[in-house]
Amino acid sequence: MLTLGTTAPDFALADPDGAIWSLEQCAGQHGTVVAFVCNHCPFVRHIAVAFGTAASRWRESGIGVVGINSNDVTSHPDDRPEKMAEQAKAWGWTFRYLSDTDQSVAKAYQAACTPDFFLFDDSRGLVYRGRFDAASPGNDVAVTGEELDAAVRALLTGDPISSDQVPSIGCNIKWTPGNEPEWFG
Numbered sequence: 001m002l003t004l005g006t007t008a009p010d011f012a013l014a015d016p017d018g019a020i021w022s023l024e025q026c027a028g029q030h031g032t033v034v035a036f037v038c039n040h041c042p043f044v045r046h047i048a049v050a051f052g053t054a055a056s057r058w059r060e061s062g063i064g065v066v067g068i069n070s071n072d073v074t075s076h077p078d079d080r081p082e083k084m085a086e087q088a089k090a091w092g093w094t095f096r097y098l099s100d101t102d103q104s105v106a107k108a109y110q111a112a113c114t115p116d117f118f119l120f121d122d123s124r125g126l127v128y129r130g131r132f133d134a135a136s137p138g139n140d141v142a143v144t145g146e147e148l149d150a151a152v153r154a155l156l157t158g159d160p161i162s163s164d165q166v167p168s169i170g171c172n173i174k175w176t177p178g179n180e181p182e183w184f185g
Helices: 042-060 081-091 104-109 146-157
Strands: 012-014 020-022 031-036 063-069 096-099 116-121 126-130
Touching: 012 096, 031 042, 031 104, 031 146, 042 063, 042 081, 042 146, 063 146, 081 096, 116 146, 126 146
Parallel strands: 031 063, 063 096
Antiparallel strands: 012 020, 031 116, 116 126
C-alpha cells in the first residue's frame, strides 16, 4: 500500500469519449478521491450506486472524485471504454471515469484491486487508502461507505484522519500478461 503522506502521482488518461484528463483537472479544492474501479467486478457492482451518491455529495463539498479503470480489456471486454460510459450512467456516476490502458497509473498508485480508494488532501498528500466500508458481496453488512466517508468528513473539517485503515478487498486488477508489477502476487 502507498505510504500515507505520499504525493498523488499525476496522470493523463482518456475518458470514454477520448478526452484526456489530468489529476489537476479532476482534483477538488479541498482534496481528491482516486478510485480504482471497473465494470465487471462484483465488489465494485455491490457498492457502485452508494459510491456514486457519496461522490456527488463529496464533490458538492469541494472534493474531487475520479474513477480509473486499469483492467486489461482484451481479457475483460466488459471493461472497454464504451461499456464504461454505459455503466457509469447506469450507476449514476457523475465524476470522470477514465481508462488506464497501459496500467501505469495503477502501478504508480500501487492499486491492487477493484475497488481500491485513495484520498488526498488539498496539497495532494495521501491521507487515506483503503476500503469504502466493510460491505462485500455475500456478507450481511449494509453498504454505507462509512470508512471512506469518515475520512472525507475529517479532511473537510480539519479533524485528524485515523491511520487505522483497512485495505480494500475485491477483484485483483486484471494485468496485461507480462505487465504485472513487481509487487503483484
